Amino acid sequence: MTDPLVEMKDVTVRFHGTRTVHAVNGVNLTLMPGETLSILGESGSGKSVTLKTLLRLLPENRTEIGGEVRVAGADVLSLDGRALANHRGGVVSMIFQDPMLALDPVYTIGDQIAEAVMRHEGISRQAGLARALDMLTRVRIPSPERRMKAYPHEMSGGMRQRAMIALALSCRPKLLLADEPTTALDATVQIQILLLLRELQREFGMAMIFVTHDIGVAVEVSDRIAVMYAGEFVETGTVRQIIREPRHPYTKGLLAANLHGAVKGERLDAIPGAPPALETKPTACSFAPRCLVRQDRCETARPPVVNFDPGRMVRCIHAVEPAMA
């Protein structure tokens, strides 16, 4: 059996500022090479923060990270200077939600890709540009030669995201992080980008962590799904397990709130309430205030973590005896 590519053990992230925010509260995650995991959750649940922890992209002076993060054998939290820079983009790279904001507006696409390759592989600018062109061709940007000299604002949203993917994959990372890469795109373009990502992932044989709030997207691209709420995973499992037999009331709520299978004219079953503010470390079940099957003990103690088999976890008192919801 091969070693896992990513191992996160009891990772916590706390932001200090005018007020403290407990953004991530004990995330455990194991990812094998070539595997795809989706982290599913609503805004503010800590999914992007979890992702950025893997690249150490959070502002150093205001962030306190606890636990252990290992990627490809390296202890990410203790990386420094050049070693950290080699890790970023070389071993793990990232696609951002809005490529318009994530690409430098005053450099051409070709330059931005070549720069990354030159940095990581120490090759000439000429060779870097050649690689950039090759990458743009692989992400199937129309007339790639011309796009090499284009600036981000001169391209459409879909093309920009393709360019972003080309940039992220240009140094053959082992792990690709995708932070809601299709949220800022048109629905038709979304599907193209998803298909492209899935295809490239197989071609390059890399693992992928995909952050999204769209169950449909998660089902489309991933092998496993982790449902995140208030900074912790409340349920993990294979796509099939999560869709067919969700055990956590939050997961059930998310599935019920989906448009698929909804009857016309009927109201969607939305989850009432809003997620907690996370100013203090949770001492009870974070979902309890919104939960339809809440019991008194949910509000006094942390719910048990129930592990069925490796990769299948539910953080709820109802995990074992299914509740009548």
Add this chain to the structure above:
Amino acid sequence: MLSYILKRLALTIPVAFGVSIVCFMLVHIAPGDPLTSVLPPDASAQLQAEMRALYGFDRPLPVQYGLWVLKTLQGDLGVSIATGRPVASELGKALGNTLMLAVLATLIGFLFGCLFGFVAGYFRDSWIDRLASFVSIIGVSVPHYWLGMVLVIIFSVQLNWLPATGAGPGGSADWAWDWVHVRHLILPAVTMSVIPMGIIARTVRALVAEILSQEFVSGLRAKGLLDFGVFRHVVKNAAPTALAVMGLQLGYLLGGSILIETVFSWPGTGFLLGQAIFQRDLPLLQGTILVLAMFFVALNLIVDIVQSMLDPRVQRA
């Protein structure tokens, strides 16, 4: 690119005409007769009328304006009432001196302003940021003629290192690039550089802080760039705005240096302008203001073009 430059160039023509009208009107709105200061108080009415006809002050204003523009376009700015010398040649000499001073002051100010600004923006809210901000606020708020006098007291009077006034030994007006002359340039240039330094430092600090908060900086770190690599991107993003501010500052310094040039008796346009105002030397005043204004227009044009070369997004606007 070329079409953008041509378009921008064409746009400056109406601006230039507008500027010339304002120049002309301003000078004529001011009360008082320009000839009273040069004519003896007991001059006869006939002599006054002759002089007025000689300088063309007896014609209607629109005609005066038309003639002035026509002559100006041919490079003739008229004759100074006070000295009787052609305005163009007086102005040419003064312009050279001021240009030298202003360019040097802007370069010094730009260099230190960028240095302070980048450091302050990069290490925001640290002691080094507070120090740099303190220095730049002093630069903007200290009265410059006062600073000039203080520098003269320290470096000329007390230490006797540098000359206090003039542009050459013994008040000679001919410039040469040797130490004897360059010595005269140092104090006024340093005094003057404090203005653009403060403004550029504050602009660059805000710019750098704003750029660093943008998501693409995360993107740059995410692809593994080292600090220097990220810095290069920040510089290129900040350059268009910083250069624009520098160009405008140069424009201000070209015309706005009356006080400093007076303190140092620097024979530049500010000095000339001061003289023209006090002597009510209408042709000289008009000519000087017009040329300075045209410089400002030209600088704006250059800044716009350079900016469009540095920032690909500008061309679209």
